[in-house]
Structures are given as C-alpha cells and as structure tokens.
Amino acid sequence: MGIPKITPIKSQLVNPNKIEDFPGPYCMSFGFDIRPLAQSIDRVGLVNCPLLIENKNAELTVIVGYRRIHALKTLGWDRIPCGVLSEFEVSPLECLLLNLYDNLATRKLNEVEKGMVLNRLHSQVPRKEILEVYMPLLELPSNEPTLLFFIKLEQELDTEIKEYLVQKKISLQTAKMLLKMESDERSHVFNFMSSIKFNINQQKQFIDNIIDLAVIENKPTHELLNEPSLKAILVNKHSNNPQKAQAILKLLRGRRFPSLVKAEKAFKKKVSSLDLPKSASIHAPPYFEEPHYRLEVLFREGKELKETINRLTLTEDLDDLGDPWEKDV
C-alpha cells in the first residue's frame, strides 16, 4: 500500500471550530491525558502540524494529530497550522495508514487503540494481510482468535470498561471474560466489580465464580449480585474495600466449592484442636490433591528440635489426623 508523501503539502491556518470534534474514522487515540501535551505546546509551540482531510462539503476531518488539535483547542488557539488534503487525493485506507504509522513512530498503542486499528483495518484489508503484516506491527500474536478478540473489544465494550482497561484497573484477561458475557450481564458484573475495586487476581476469581454459580443455580447474574448476603457485605460500614472484596470472594467460593471449603475448615479445626508445640505447624497440600500433609518445625538448634519432636510424639489425637472428608465419602 503506497502512502502519499505529505512533505510537499503546504500548511494553512485553520479555524479549530471548523475541525470535527470527534476522532473520526482515522484517529486511534483512546484514554489519553491531554495535559502534558498541552504544557509542551504551551512552552515550545507546535512542532508538527496536524494533517486534515477536506470533503466536498468543505468539512475537515483529522487524519493525523487529533491529540494535538485537542490540546490546542484547550489552550485556546484560534488558528491552527494544518496540512490539508482533499478527499480526491487520498483514499480512506491511506488516511488510516498515515495515522497508524504516525502513531507507531512516536508511541506505543494501548490495547483499546490496537482494537480500534484492527477493527478499522478489517473492513478494508484482507484478513491474511492483517494477520501477517499488521498484527506483528502492533506486537500482537498473529492468530485469528486474537484478531477476533481485539475487534470485539473495540466493537462491544462500553467506554467505561475500556477506560478501566487502559488505566490497568482491569487486566486484558478480565476484559476477555467480560466480553464473553451478554451486554446486560456484563454491565451488572462490571458495575459490581468497579464498586468494590477487586485487584486483578480477585477479578478473575469473582467472574469465574459468579458465572459458574449463575449457570449451576440457573439464575441471572444480576439476581445473584442483588442477593441480601452480598448486599450486606457491600453496605457494611465497619469494613473497607479490600475486606469487602475478601468477604465477597469467600462467600462465593463457599457456595461454588462446598465440599472443598468444608474440608478446609474441618482440617483447620482439627489441626488447631491438636495443641501442637508453638514451633510446629501442619499444612494441607493445595486442594488436598497430593497425598501428603506437611509438618513444619522451626528451631534454632538440635536440642530444641528434639524437644519439639518429643512433644509432638506426645500430642494427643495426632493419630486421628487424616483426610478430613473420610467419614463423608
């Protein structure tokens, strides 16, 4: 794809009010902070002119430099030097590529912006070319599922969720999980999550459990999220957000994994009833999957270790320690 050389384009002064206010079909800027750019222009002036395209009705759309125009408007400039191309000189795809290469030369695109690029390219460029040329350019793995995910991300996620993603308040994995939901369900789950401020790991657990429970209990997610037990945690004035997050996850986990949680509780109870020496502790393997439990003894010298071992041999009820579910199976 040949891209027109823009060096010979003469710049002209354009009234910013005549430039359309939204990013338009070529710009791929999302979730940016305009202040540093505005400060820089305020100090050293405008180094590179934005590039615009004019249609037959004399309407101007930004090809390159949307952020700059935005900053200049904030600074109150009433004339902006811009390069202006006519729509007869350059095709929409060329405009798109001008913007893409201009951006890639100066900064890294965030995930939402990558989605914007791929979404726009996919209506104009053969899929094979997107996979082979543009995905590596965006530092993305060249495969169909990734391409489809980024296109969906752009098309289906609400602006607020995109903002959370760009601000790294949710992970790409969380965005992926949210995208698998119907739009209504997604906004219920997202609103709940953002009100409680789960960390990234907690977000995955929360979504996993809430989706599983909705299927298992055959209830819509919003009904689950509105249950009194969850509401009570949300409005509890005595706990802060991290405590609420923990409490919610604990509640959901207990409901999703009743036997596992019961076994964990029973094991903990049994161990704490054993009156072990203070320097000794007993641990279960993750999910009780490995057959062995672990005894941990802290000591400074052999004599102390010996004493602990002696006390352990005298510990009553140690013989009964075993798989906590044995009587239930």
Added chain:
Amino acid sequence: MSNFTIKKVLVEEGARKRAFTDEVLSKLPGIPVQHVKGITSATVSDELDMGKDTLHLLSYKGEFLKPCPGTREYICCGYQILNVATNCPINCSYCILQSYFNQPNLRVFANLDEKIDQVLKEIDSKPECIFRVGTGEFTDSLAIDSITCWSDLLIPRFSERKNAVLELKTKTTQIDRLVAGKYRDRIIVSWSLNSPYISAHEEHKAASLKKRLEAARQCQSEGFVLGFHFDPLIPHPHWKDEYLRTIELMDKYIDPKGIIWISLGSLRFMPGLKPIIRRRHPGSCVLDGEFITGLDGKMRYFKPIRIALYRFMRENLEKWHQNLGLYLCMESDDVWQKSLGWSPKNTIGLSSYLDRRVVEIFG
C-alpha cells in the same frame, strides 16, 4: 451406512491418487469434493460446529503408533494409540478434543494402509511385550467405519498377532463390518458408557445407552470380547440412581464373563476447554462440579468426589460380577487404594495388570 452425515469432502494433495481416497469417495456419491493444498487457516475456535460434517482426507506425516499421553503425576494404563484420525462426529459436550486439536473437520489419514506395515513391524520386533492398541483416543473407532473401512484393514492384521490386541472404542452401533468379518481373536470391542441422563443430554449424536448395549450384546454373541469405559464419570443430580440404571442395563444385556476390562475415569480437562464448552454447549451440566487444578495442570474433581464416584461404581459393578478387570484411568495411588481397595502403584504396575487380563482372556 454411517448415521453421521458427511456434507463435504476435502482432499489434501498428499491424499490424492490413493486407493483409500478413491474408496472413500466412492462411498460418498453426490457429496461435494474440494481439493485443497494443505492446512487451512481456520481454527477450531472460530467454528462452532468444528466441521464435524466435513471429511478431510490427508496424508499424516507423524508417528501412527504412540503411547497414550499420560502424565508422571498419575497412574497411566500404558495403552498404545493407533492414530487413524482426529476429531469425531459424535459431539460430546465434555470432549477434550474440542481444545486438543487446533484444526477443524474429521481429519482422516489416507496413508494408514501404507503405514500400517511399519506399525506391525514395530509390534513384531518386541515379541516379549504386549501391545494394547486402540484407535478410539482421538476419534470414535467405529463412527465412520462404513466409510473408512478401518476395521477391514486392521482387524485381520491384529487378529493374527500373539503379542497385541486391538481395542475399538465407540459410542455407536456401527458394528456391521465387524460382525460380517471372520476374525474375533485379539479384538476387543468396547463401549463408552455413562448414566442415562449424561448419555441423553451430553453425548449428542451418540447411540442411546440401550442401543449401545444391544450392539455390545450382538458382538458378544458373535464371539467378540468386550470392554467398557465409564469415562468420564460425572456427578449430577441423582447420579447414584442414574449410574445404577446403567449397571442394571449392562446386567440385562451382557454376560460379564466376556468382559476383559472396565475402566473408570472422572472428567478432567485442560483449563482452556471450559470457555469452549460454555460457548458450544450452553445448557451443559458438565462444568457444574467442584473442579480443582490437578497435579498435571488439568482440572479434575476434588479428590473425595472422585473417590465417592469410583467406590460407588466398584461396589455396584462387583455386586454384578467379581472379576471385571476394573481399573482407574489417570488416578493417583491413594485414590486407587481408597476407592478400589488396592493399587498397582505406578504405570508399570497397571500395565502388567492389564497385560495379565489380556493373557487370561486371549491366552
């Protein structure tokens, strides 16, 4: 004729001008045939139907005989997979093949007839070993046998070997070619069974349990040795009553003395399968259980749930008959002990146990 509709045939370059391909095409008159260069870019994840009605003939470059991909952490049966095809027309909601292979379509290897001699040579070169070979790991052994005629190619060759058995594992009733043939020795016809509920709701396009057992009875009366596989066992509402009904049906149709083995396994899968099941089988109950991450990284039921399933099955199967060759698929020593009351300790131990069953039954 197969109950599975083939709507399209793709023939890769390497499969063209082969006797096998011509045979297959002659059995599918009127079905559009497309000649393709090689691997298409489509992946399983974009195709909801996974191309289950597209027969894709190709020449397979890899090893045809491979040991079962067991893991170090659990005891494996030491089975050998004869890789004749990948993917399957039956469409069980829990099928691990949905995430295992990244290529759609029923991919059938058109060069099996050329490579089978190499496989047999390998078997013949180790007369001291017993090769328990099966074709039902990456596909159903019999679902499209009326088109591929694998049984015609394989059964006579395995039947005449003293250090091998061939197990054909299926959820269908496609036994016509088997019973029409004259070979019985060293051939095991096996059915995967489940509870009536799981069979009806999760094993789409499989024959009903009753039909499977009727086919098994016919094979047994024709002189075939039978195997059964309860894999995956799935806890679901009233699972005890449900699995009891299956055992009752077995009792009605099958003489237990002619069974070489019955395996018990519970659902396990790579984490990546979960979203695929959710997307492809929205009403499925197979993900409802309490899954934990196992020692091999696969999701499996929390240990006491597995033990309860196996114990229950063992108790009730052994009420029916004591000597069924029960074994667990991919389980740990402690789960063996707690559910079957003994353990082969490791993969070598389980292999020897199953080899002994082969010797007991076939000599």
